[in-house]
Amino acid sequence: MYTIGVDIGGMSVKVGLVDENGKIISQCREKTAPTPDEVIFKMANQIKSLIEGASLSVKDIKGIGIGCPGAVTSETGMVAFLPNLGWRDVPIAKELQKLIDLPVKISNDANVAALGEAIYGCARDYDTSVMFTLGTGVGGGIIINKKLYEGGHSRGAELGHMTLVMDGEPCTCGRNGCIECYVSATALMKQTKEEMNKNPESLMWQIVGGDINKVDGKTAFDCAKKGDKSAITVRDNYVKYLSESILNMLNIFRPDAFILGGGVSLQGRELTEPVTEYCEKFNYGYEDAPKTKILTATLGNDAGIIGAAALFNE
Amino acid sequence: MYTIGVDIGGMSVKVGLVDENGKIISQCREKTAPTPDEVIFKMANQIKSLIEGASLSVKDIKGIGIGCPGAVTSETGMVAFLPNLGWRDVPIAKELQKLIDLPVKISNDANVAALGEAIYGCARDYDTSVMFTLGTGVGGGIIINKKLYEGGHSRGAELGHMTLVMDGEPCTCGRNGCIECYVSATALMKQTKEEMNKNPESLMWQIVGGDINKVDGKTAFDCAKKGDKSAITVRDNYVKYLSESILNMLNIFRPDAFILGGGVSLQGRELTEPVTEYCEKFNYGYEDAPKTKILTATLGNDAGIIGAAALFNE
Numbered sequence: 035m036y037t038i039g040v041d042i043g044g045m046s047v048k049v050g051l052v053d054e055n056g057k058i059i060s061q062c063r064e065k066t067a068p069t070p071d072e073v074i075f076k077m078a079n080q081i082k083s084l085i086e087g088a089s090l091s092v093k094d095i096k097g098i099g100i101g102c103p104g105a106v107t108s109e110t111g112m113v114a115f116l117p118n119l120g121w122r123d124v125p126i127a128k129e130l131q132k133l134i135d136l137p138v139k140i141s142n143d144a145n146v147a148a149l150g151e152a153i154y155g156c157a158r159d160y161d162t163s164v165m166f167t168l169g170t171g172v173g174g175g176i177i178i179n180k181k182l183y184e185g186g187h188s189r190g191a192e193l194g195h196m197t198l199v200m201d202g203e204p205c206t207c208g209r210n211g212c213i214e215c216y217v218s219a220t221a222l223m224k225q226t227k228e229e230m231n232k233n234p235e236s237l238m239w240q241i242v243g244g245d246i247n248k249v250d251g252k253t254a255f256d257c258a259k260k261g262d263k264s265a266i267t268v269r270d271n272y273v274k275y276l277s278e279s280i281l282n283m284l285n286i287f288r289p290d291a292f293i294l295g296g297g298v299s300l301q302g303r304e305l306t307e308p309v310t311e312y313c314e315k316f317n318y319g320y321e322d323a324p325k326t327k328i329l330t331a332t333l334g335n336d337a338g339i340i341g342a343a344a345l346f347n348e
Numbered sequence: 349m350y351t352i353g354v355d356i357g358g359m360s361v362k363v364g365l366v367d368e369n370g371k372i373i374s375q376c377r378e379k380t381a382p383t384p385d386e387v388i389f390k391m392a393n394q395i396k397s398l399i400e401g402a403s404l405s406v407k408d409i410k411g412i413g414i415g416c417p418g419a420v421t422s423e424t425g426m427v428a429f430l431p432n433l434g435w436r437d438v439p440i441a442k443e444l445q446k447l448i449d450l451p452v453k454i455s456n457d458a459n460v461a462a463l464g465e466a467i468y469g470c471a472r473d474y475d476t477s478v479m480f481t482l483g484t485g486v487g488g489g490i491i492i493n494k495k496l497y498e499g500g501h502s503r504g505a506e507l508g509h510m511t512l513v514m515d516g517e518p519c520t521c522g523r524n525g526c527i528e529c530y531v532s533a534t535a536l537m538k539q540t541k542e543e544m545n546k547n548p549e550s551l552m553w554q555i556v557g558g559d560i561n562k563v564d565g566k567t568a569f570d571c572a573k574k575g576d577k578s579a580i581t582v583r584d585n586y587v588k589y590l591s592e593s594i595l596n597m598l599n600i601f602r603p604d605a606f607i608l609g610g611g612v613s614l615q616g617r618e619l620t621e622p623v624t625e626y627c628e629k630f631n632y633g634y635e636d637a638p639k640t641k642i643l644t645a646t647l648g649n650d651a652g653i654i655g656a657a658a659l660f661n662e
Contacts, residue, residue, distance in 0.1 A: 186602035187638040288500035324501040
């Protein structure tokens with residue numbers, strides 16, 4: 035049996051045909067249409083052509099899993115609110131089923147990414163895992179005993195919006211000091227630029243050819259490796275913010291694995307090693323506490339499709 | 349059928365015979381003995397005498413539920429670590445069963461209090477609830493669909509040890525800025541005293557007869573009601589700390605109910621009304637977000653026994 039995974043994004047809708055091992059057999063991508071009806075219509079066509087292209091029929095497909103940004107009510111298959119696309123109360127599962135006779139499941143994109151890693155990715159050997167996606171913002175997902183935990187009304191697991199620094203940086207959510215303001219890739223770049231402006235002699239200026247707009251999430255980590263003091267400050271502060279955020283989750287969930295995804299996670303061991311050290315030092319219960327493995331995501335750009343398909347393999 | 353609920357504390361071990369409606373039929377209390385073996389032996393005798401005293405036999409009893417402070421591994425019925433009593437790796441369920449042939453379940457005392465409120469107390473009409481116990485420290489419990497969620501290895505839900513103020517007040521857990529340092533009764537008293545020392549003309553000095561050692565968790569709330577500015581400052585800051593801590597939980601769990609227990613919760617509406625207002629204002633997703641009812645615990649001193657008994661009524 036196969037599953038269809040759909041990754042709805044602000045720019046494009048990606049659809050993949052996924053096998054039982056979580057491998058994408060074939061995939062296609064279309065620009066995101068301007069209205070929900072058009073998105074759903076095009077999506078149905080994308081799905082049909084993938085199934086036909088593989089010489090399969092709907093009988094070979096378990097169902098269609100959809101990952102979508104914004105507020106998703108998975109029980110009812112509704113997109114409650116998707117600010118980027120201006121959607122509100124879109125019954126996406128029901129509408130898609132009118133066009134293709136297959137079961138449809140939907141969840142938030144960060145949840146789906148965590149599920150994909152838990153079923154087919156870096157955390158496949160662990161029953162319980164929590165994930166932070168460190169990108170433009172910070173998304174999160176919670177997997178308990180290989181099942182997605184979305185919180186009440188499937189509207190929880192908004193892990194990026196946990197205050198870590200009360201009265202700290204203003205967050206888009208209306209509060210201050212959310213972890214998103216400290217551990218997103220955006221925040222890391224802001225921290226890098228602030229430190230560069232304080233230290234005109236930092237190696238980081240050379241790396242970006244004197245153009246601060248060329249700073250990215252790697253700048254500080256790359257220069258820290260070369261011993262640049264300002265870069266080491268940025269990296270160590272970032273590791274502390276991230277570790278404190280992770281520790282809050284460990285003390286609640288005690289997962290077997292904690293997964294870091296998104297652009298910043300590409301640092302790999304440069305990130306996971308100091309974070310692991312910090313978390314083991316300050317874990318509640320010290321050496322008595324259950325250990326959590328800190329991992330980086332392995333599904334990369336395919337996480338959206340594979341994770342959405344995994345909604346049928348929980 | 350009846351259940352036995354046991355509340356192990358640093359000072360005393362309380363045992364109760366509880367009916368199916370969560371009412372305590374009879375109870376007894378003994379000073380906590382110095383060794384685990386003695387505690388278990390005495391507990392068995394307490395249980396037997398309660399059963400006999402009610403003209404019942406073990407056949408009328410579903411099981412023995414135990415709530416215990418410290419780190420408890422409920423899967424194995426072990427007390428992993430109980431610093432107050434110096435216990436480590438005590439197989440309490442197994443040892444008790446040698447003395448009474450009944451099933452034994454064990455959980456952390458804060459978890460058990462949350463379960464009691466969820467099954468028999470203020471949150472009985474709600475499926476999913478989270479509780480903070482605002483006492484000397486801050487305990488927590490999570491109930492998902494009327495079942496206790498203890499985290500991986502039953503060692504999570506340490507909700508008091510979530511950093512809210514990074515690099516803030518030092519916490520006994522080794523980190524800084526945990527919510528326990530800001531929202532426990534101990535913290536509220538400290539905040540009250542600090543404000544009093546800044547304002548010798550505050551009404552709070554009169555209320556305590558000029559003796560700062562008489563400050564308790566009510567001092568600031570009582571004087572705030574009378575319009576004392578310093579007391580209002582203390583109360584409003586406390587409400588903010590508490591609301592921010594609760595919001596972190598709401599954005600993860602989206603519970604139907606959030607329960608406040610422990611001494612500070614006796615403030616009732618004086619506490620829940622401003623906290624509700626703050627939380628509804630800053631809830632992630634604003635008016636679209638599912639609402640959570642903020643409640644105060646109703647089982648009081650009986651929460652330990654009733655909650656422990658509820659381990660057989662999840």
